[in-house]
Amino acid sequence: MVEGMAEIVVLGSANMDLVVRQPRLPEPGETMFGSSFATVPGGKGLNQAIAAARVGGGVAFLGAVGGDAFGRELREALAAAGVDVDAVALVERPTGTAHIAVLDGGENAIVVVPDANGVELPLDEVQRAAIRAARYLVVQFERPLPLVAEAVAFARSVGVTTVVTPAPALPLPEDFLENVDVLVPNAGEARELAGVDDETDAARALSRRAGTVVMTRGARGALVARGGEVVAEVPPFAVTPVDTTGAGDTFTGVLVARLAAGDTEPAALRAASVAAALATTRPGASPSMPTWSEVRPLL
Ligand code: RIB
Numbered sequence: 001m002v003e004g005m006a007e008i009v010v011l012g013s014a015n016m017d018l019v020v021r022q023p024r025l026p027e028p029g030e031t032m033f034g035s036s037f038a039t040v041p042g043g044k045g046l047n048q049a050i051a052a053a054r055v056g057g058g059v060a061f062l063g064a065v066g067g068d069a070f071g072r073e074l075r076e077a078l079a080a081a082g083v084d085v086d087a088v089a090l091v092e093r094p095t096g097t098a099h100i101a102v103l104d105g106g107e108n109a110i111v112v113v114p115d116a117n118g119v120e121l122p123l124d125e126v127q128r129a130a131i132r133a134a135r136y137l138v139v140q141f142e143r144p145l146p147l148v149a150e151a152v153a154f155a156r157s158v159g160v161t162t163v164v165t166p167a168p169a170l171p172l173p174e175d176f177l178e179n180v181d182v183l184v185p186n187a188g189e190a191r192e193l194a195g196v197d198d199e200t201d202a203a204r205a206l207s208r209r210a211g212t213v214v215m216t217r218g219a220r221g222a223l224v225a226r227g228g229e230v231v232a233e234v235p236p237f238a239v240t241p242v243d244t245t246g247a248g249d250t251f252t253g254v255l256v257a258r259l260a261a262g263d264t265e266p267a268a269l270r271a272a273s274v275a276a277a278l279a280t281t282r283p284g285a286s287p288s289m290p291t292w293s294e295v296r297p298l299l
Pocket of ligand 1: 015044097110142248
């Protein structure tokens, strides 16, 4: 890490989440009532950056927003959490949005419209300098995959640890997984990427190519696989969820921040699991993420 530069760089999406609480999903052609509407800063990249910063990580965000009110709000939300936004690109497209239905019981259904996140930009010198100076690069798949793959390959080439949330699951470029140090899929993403039905077999298979696979399983906790074997299970932290949006992002952000802080892998995984569970007890993605002083007493 270089002095004055962030030790964690998150390259990813920033969306304004347009969230409706509703009892269930409507059928095609049906009109139904929801019970509330809110706009909430989200996007998997922004969420991971804020989650890491809330528990003490030094984070820079490499994202793209439009010159509209949503873009300004997202930059402000990141900066308010202490995230460095100097390298957030302003592009000539509307800021990305996510249209989220939160159902009774806390589950959600999400449609993302990438807009600014989808602008095809190469990895520029400012971004390369930020990655080179960091210890961890964290990415997801809501930015163009060629950019994500370029960033991951570059980070690997300069000795920066690469952490990848493969969400949404997409067909991967050749040799992509070989550049991944820590892959954090949920069970569905793991099954889809590995092309096998059993989630544990999927985690094992992926870990033969990526360094470590941490597969999140919602209320069933997480599983760690390395070299084709399951090496650890992370127990769940029991809560009553009201909104699971952003829980996976909280897990990844906190895992990286705690590893950067010097925690052992089991301690960082436990902190990530507790933080993700806490995030589900509050509405919204980024506003639901806990601070270190909330997580620490529960460990
Ligand atoms: O992972 C949750 C996030 O997915 C939401 O905040 C939404 O913006 C989508 O990117």
